[in-house]
Each structure stands twice: as C-alpha cells, then as structure tokens.
Amino acid sequence: GNSVTQMEGPVTLSEEAFLTINCTYTATGYPSLFWYVQYPGEGLQLLLKATKADDKGSNKGFEATYRKETTSFHLEKGSVQVSDSAVYFCALVGAGGTSYGKLTFGQGTILTVHP
Amino acid sequence: GAGVSQSPSNKVTEKGKDVELRCDPISGHTALYWYRQSLGQGLEFLIYFQGNSAPDKSGLPSDRFSAERTGGSVSTLTIQRTQQEDSAVYLCASSLTQASYEQYFGPGTRLTVT
Numbered sequence: 001g002n003s004v005t006q007m008e009g010p011v012t013l014s015e016e017a018f019l020t021i022n023c024t025y026t027a028t029g030y031p032s033l034f035w036y037v038q039y040p041g042e043g044l045q046l047l048l049k050a051t052k053a054d055d056k057g058s059n060k061g062f063e064a065t066y067r068k069e070t071t072s073f074h075l076e077k078g079s080v081q082v083s084d085s086a087v088y089f090c091a092l093v094g095a096g097g098t099s100y101g102k103l104t105f106g107q108g109t110i111l112t113v114h115p
Numbered sequence: 116g117a118g119v120s121q122s123p124s125n126k127v128t129e130k131g132k133d134v135e136l137r138c139d140p141i142s143g144h145t146a147l148y149w150y151r152q153s154l155g156q157g158l159e160f161l162i163y164f165q166g167n168s169a170p171d172k173s174g175l176p177s178d179r180f181s182a183e184r185t186g187g188s189v190s191t192l193t194i195q196r197t198q199q200e201d202s203a204v205y206l207c208a209s210s211l212t213q214a215s216y217e218q219y220f221g222p223g224t225r226l227t228v229t
Contacts, residue, residue: 032216034216043119043206043220043221043222043223044206044208044220045220046217046218046219051216089158091158093216100146100163100165100170100171100213101146101148101163101210101212101213101214101218102148102160102163102171102174103148103150103160104160105157105158106157107157108157108158
C-alpha cells in the first residue's frame with residue numbers, strides 16, 4: 001500500500017535559518033503529493049501541492065519539488081520566521097480512480113522557530 | 116463563506132458509551148472524508164463519502180464505527196461501545212470533488228474515553 005515517511009522531529013531553528021524537512025513516499029504509479037500545516041490551535045491547512053513529476057509546489061516562501069527518481073518531496077524554506085512554528089505533514093493521494101482522493105499522511109514534523 | 120465545521124469540539128465519555136460526531140462540510144462540496152489523529156497512529160483515513168454513498172470504508176478500525184451522510188451534506192460518525200483506544204481527534208474534510216485534490220479540514224472533535 002501507499003506510505004509516507006517524514007524526517008523525525010522536533011526541529012528547532014533560529015529565525016532566518018534555512019529549513020529542510022525530508023519526505024519520501026512509497027506508491028504505485030504517479031501519486032499527487034502535498035504538504036499540510038497545522039498551526040497551534042488550528043486545523044490542517046494545505047500548504048502546497050504537486051501533481052506530476054518535476055512539478056514544484058510553492059506557497060508562503062515554502063517550496064517542494066516532486067522527484068520521481070528518488071520518490072521524494074522535501075519541504076524547504078530559505079528563511080524561517082517565528083510564525084512558521086507549526087506541525088508539518090507530508091501526504092499523498094494515490095494514482096487511479098480507486099484512491100478516491102483519500103490522503104495518506106506522514107507522521108508529522110514539529111517545527112519550532114526561536115527569535 | 117463558511118468552512119468545514121465540526122461538533123462538538125470536545126467530548127468526554129465513559130468507556131462503553133456511544134458517541135456521535137458531526138461534520139458540516141463546505142456547501143457544494145460533494146466529497147467528504149473522515150480522518151483520525153492520535154498520538155500512536157498519526158493521521159489515518161477512516162471513510163470517504165461521495166454524495167450520500169460511501170465507496171471506501173476501508174479505514175474504519177472496527178464494526179463499532181459507522182458513518183452516514185444525508186442530503187449530500189452533513190455527516191455523522193458514530194462510535195458504539197467506546198474504548199479507551201478510541202481517544203483521538205476526529206477530523207472531517209471536504210472537497211469539491213474527489214478529484215479536486217484540495218481538501219478543506221474542520222477543526223476536529225477531541226474525543227476522550229475515560
């Protein structure tokens with residue numbers, strides 16, 4: 001079946017540091033890939049997505065590139081802010097009609113950014 | 116417009132009791148999903164609705180769990196004879212269609228079974 005593996009956290013950074021959160025996946029065919037973010041006390045929000053190989057998703061300064069050859073979708077940001085402190089989830093939707101759009105999530109990575 | 120809403124936001128129940136969790140999706144969204152977020156299992160899919168039918172119930176952990184959706188809108192997740200391992204945050208999400216790939220999540224219902 002489909003699975004997603006994220007780097008274990010928590011990740012603690014100083015403001016303006018570079019962020020990478022690694023994500024690799026296992027799936028047949030060409031899944032669609034997502035990063036979701038959960039800010040403290042809030043619900044899950046879609047951060048960015050990529051639906052085919054070599055696509056780059058980007059939003060709010062975050063980027064991730066769909067790498068089919070390495071089955072990866074690493075999240076990066078050049079300069080983090082305190083307001084980026086949250087839990088980040090990598091996720092996929094399997095290819096094909098029987099996936100029904102259901103998300104398979106990684107375990108989540110807690111990010112804390114200090115001033 | 117309004118987002119996905121869930122009620123109650125918190126529910127504490129005794130082991131063995133039944134509970135009902137409600138989800139109001141975004142108006143016009145035909146696809147609705149239930150997920151569960153727990154410390155031990157992370158975020159896991161429970162059930163998917165397209166309209167009022169549930170083509171995929173593969174994530175329901177036992178026959179104590181059931182869900183229905185009426186009028187292509189509100190959905191109710193029912194857990195019978197709750198157990199302590201059912202304690203988790205239950206999340207509902209909706210999307211315009213199952214192929215639209217952007218799911219909007221509600222704030223969740225935190226269930227605690229004592």
